[in-house]
Amino acid sequence: MSDNKVILNYDGKAFEYPIIDSTLGEKGIDISKLRDQTGLITLDRGFKNTGSTISTITYLDGDKGELFYRGYPIEQIAEKSNFTEVMYLLLNGNLPTQAEYTNFENGIKKYNYIAEEMKKIIDVFPRSAHPMGVLSSLTSALTAFNPKAVNVAVKEDLDHAAEMMIAKFAHLCAWTYRKTQGLPLNHGDNSLNYVENFYRMAFRKPNEDFVMDKVVVDALDKLLILHADHEQNCSTSTVRMVGSAHTGLFASISAGVSALWGPLHGGANQAVIEMLEMIEKDGGDVAKYVAKAKDKNDSFRLMGFGHRVYKNFDPRARIIKKAADDILNALGIHDKALDIAMQLEKVALEDDYFVERKLYPNVDFYSGIIYRALGIPTEMFTVMFALGRLPGWISQWKEMRLLGDPIGRPRQVYQGYTPRDYVSIENR
Ligand code: COA
Numbered sequence: 518m519s520d521n522k523v524i525l526n527y528d529g530k531a532f533e534y535p536i537i538d539s540t541l542g543e544k545g546i547d548i549s550k551l552r553d554q555t556g557l558i559t560l561d562r563g564f565k566n567t568g569s570t571i572s573t574i575t576y577l578d579g580d581k582g583e584l585f586y587r588g589y590p591i592e593q594i595a596e597k598s599n600f601t602e603v604m605y606l607l608l609n610g611n612l613p614t615q616a617e618y619t620n621f622e623n624g625i626k627k628y629n630y631i632a633e634e635m636k637k638i639i640d641v642f643p644r645s646a647h648p649m650g651v652l653s654s655l656t657s658a659l660t661a662f663n664p665k666a667v668n669v670a671v672k673e674d675l676d677h678a679a680e681m682m683i684a685k686f687a688h689l690c691a692w693t694y695r696k697t698q699g700l701p702l703n704h705g706d707n708s709l710n711y712v713e714n715f716y717r718m719a720f721r722k723p724n725e726d727f728v729m730d731k732v733v734v735d736a737l738d739k740l741l742i743l744h745a746d747h748e749q750n751c752s753t754s755t756v757r758m759v760g761s762a763h764t765g766l767f768a769s770i771s772a773g774v775s776a777l778w779g780p781l782h783g784g785a786n787q788a789v790i791e792m793l794e795m796i797e798k799d800g801g802d803v804a805k806y807v808a809k810a811k812d813k814n815d816s817f818r819l820m821g822f823g824h825r826v827y828k829n830f831d832p833r834a835r836i837i838k839k840a841a842d843d844i845l846n847a848l849g850i851h852d853k854a855l856d857i858a859m860q861l862e863k864v865a866l867e868d869d870y871f872v873e874r875k876l877y878p879n880v881d882f883y884s885g886i887i888y889r890a891l892g893i894p895t896e897m898f899t900v901m902f903a904l905g906r907l908p909g910w911i912s913q914w915k916e917m918r919l920l921g922d923p924i925g926r927p928r929q930v931y932q933g934y935t936p937r938d939y940v941s942i943e944n945r
Contacts, residue, residue: 520536521535521536522534522535523536523546525551525555527555527557528555532551532554534546534548534550535547537571541578541585542576542578543568545568552928558928560930563825564754565825568749569749569757569925570749570757570916570917570920570922571920572748572913574586574587574607574746574748574909574912574916575607575747575909576588576748577747577748577827579824579826579827579828579829580829581829582829582830582831582832582835583832584747584832584833586606586607586745587606587607587610587611589606589612591743591832591833591836592832592836594606595739595742595743595836598612598742599710599712600711600712600738600742600745600905601621601622601710601711601712603741603742603908604621604683604711604745604908605617605618605621607745607746607908607909607912608679608908608911608912608915621680622710622711624677624680625680625683625684626684626705627680628683628684628685629684629704629705629706629707630688630704630705631685631688631692631704632662635655635658635659635662635689635692636702638654638655638658639651639655639692639693639696639702642654642696644696644697644699646696647778648693648694648696648697648896648897648899648900649693649774649775649777649899649900649903650778651693651696652689652693652774652900652903653772653774653775653778655689655692655693656689656767656770656771656774657767657768657771659685659689659767660765660767660768663767666765667765667766669915669918669919675915678766679766679915682766682767682907682911683711683908684705686770686904687705687714687715687718687904688704688705688718690715690719690901690903690904691703691715691718691719692718693897694719694720694893694897694900695719697894697896697897700723701723703717703721704718706718709729712737712738712741713729713734715737715904716729716733716734716737720892732844732848733891736840736844736887736891737901740837740840740884740887740888740905741901741904741905742905743833743836743880743884744833744880744884744901744902744905744906744909745905745906745908745909746908746912746913747906747909749913750782750825751776751777751781751782752773752774752776752777752782752783752906752910753906753909753913754776755772755773755775755776756772756776756910756914757913757914757922757925759772759773760914760918761922761923761924762924763918763924766911766914769910769914770907770910770911770914773903773910774903777899777902777903777906778899780820783881783899783903783906784899785820785821785879785881786821786881786884786885786888786898786899786901786902787885787895787898787899788820788821788881789820789821789858789881789882789885790854790885790889790895790898791820792819792820792821793854793857793858793861793885794854796857796861797853797854801853801857803857803861803864804864806819807819807861807864807868810822810865811868811870819861819865819871819876820881821858821879821881821882821883821885822865822871822876822877822878822879822882823874823876823877823879824877824879827877827879828875829875830877830878831878831880833880834877834879834880834882834883837880837883838878838883840887841855841887841890844887844891845886845890848890848891850890852886852889854886854889855886858882858883858886865878881902884901884902885898888901
């Protein structure tokens with residue numbers, strides 16, 4: 518290897534592959550000519566070493582435990598910014614001026630309602646349906662009411678599509694919750710900011726005046742900010758992959774919702790609370806569950822521990838842990854689950870198994886505790902994650918389309934049968 522290229526020796530020949538520079542973190546080996554030149558492909562199950570694109574949106578350093586949105590450290594963003602500003606930042610690359618902020622907020626408010634027919638669609642789901650399944654279906658159904666393809670060559674078209682998606686998605690998230698509770702479905706209120714608007718749409722009771730609780734709004738704002746983007750994670754890569762076929766924005770986001778649903782990804786926040794409740798019901802023996810997690814013959818894992826990229830600590834977990842303490846204090850809540858979470862964290866962090874494997878609490882370990890304190894039901898946690906991740910998904914979709922990335926189409930190493938002749942059924 519020289520400074521700017523890698524040399525591969527194969528089959529008696531040397532092939533050169535250029536190194537693609539980065540502004541931070543790993544550089545990449547550009548292997549786009551590898552197959553043509555050598556007949557080889559790379560095999561990297563789970564894409565642990567594979568860069569799927571070049572991006573300028575989010576940077577995270579898993580070893581140092583750092584996360585930046587468009588260059589701004591997550592700690593500063595979480596403390597000083599708000600979710601609407603973060604959405605603008607991710608989508609547009611820079612923090613907005615006051616005029617740009619107002620314009621963006623008004624752009625979202627323009628779409629702060631949803632087609633009445635959508636109510637009929639949500640009506641047919643059983644009340645017991647998981648909100649993530651409903652959310653994914655409704656997001657896809659939105660396409661039917663907004664059939665015009667986004668012209669990515671026109672900035673205004675892209676801006677409007679993003680603003681529309683942001684406004685409508687908050688309705689869908691609120692409605693999926695209201696559906697589980699049998700509550701009537703609301704449209705938005707333009708006198709409120711984005712997070713207040715969502716909070717009211719989701720939790721307003723038909724028989725009571727709605728009280729806007731600042732502690733709750735601030736907590737939601739922070740949680741949404743912390744989830745807003747996380748570079749090429751499973752759901753984001755899904756959105757980019759689906760969008761790479763020039764599939765529309767809504768349908769691509771719908772696929773992202775489905776990917777996020779999984780317990781190894783966004784579904785982990787629900788799994789964490791279920792695990793804490795299970796440990797509590799079982800007498801609160803934390804050591805027993807740590808032992809189960811370490812046992813190779815037991816499929817149990819400590820949910821909310823470990824991360825594909827963060828191998829030091831998850832910076833979002835640190836912010837959120839403090840927020841969880843503050844919110845529980847402000848709301849005067851004592852949560853047994855939080856006590857168990859703290860004990861689990863302590864035991865695991867001192868245990869060689871977790872230390873050697875660099876398994877630390879991730880963002881989902883604490884987010885569920887906050888959502889629970891805010892009175893949000895467990896099944897809704899991943900929906901809250903989706904609402905937070907939406908601007909990341911849209912920004913990444915937009916970047917992918919503007920970069921003109923080709924359709925995503927990985928290769929495979931085939932180890933199945935070599936060609937054989939068809940045998941008719943009576944001779945098998
Ligand atoms: N509890 C117990 N052991 C765990 C663990 C957990 N939560 N997470 C990873 N490990 C162990 C694995 O068994 C493996 O051990 P081994 O080397 O002895 O075989 C080792 O740590 C590496 O795990 P691996 O699954 O290869 O790491 P990954 O990078 O592919 O997976 C996660 C990352 C997040 C999927 C994984 O840590 C996990 O399942 N965590 C729980 C779910 C979760 O919180 N997801 C939210 C992510 S934000």
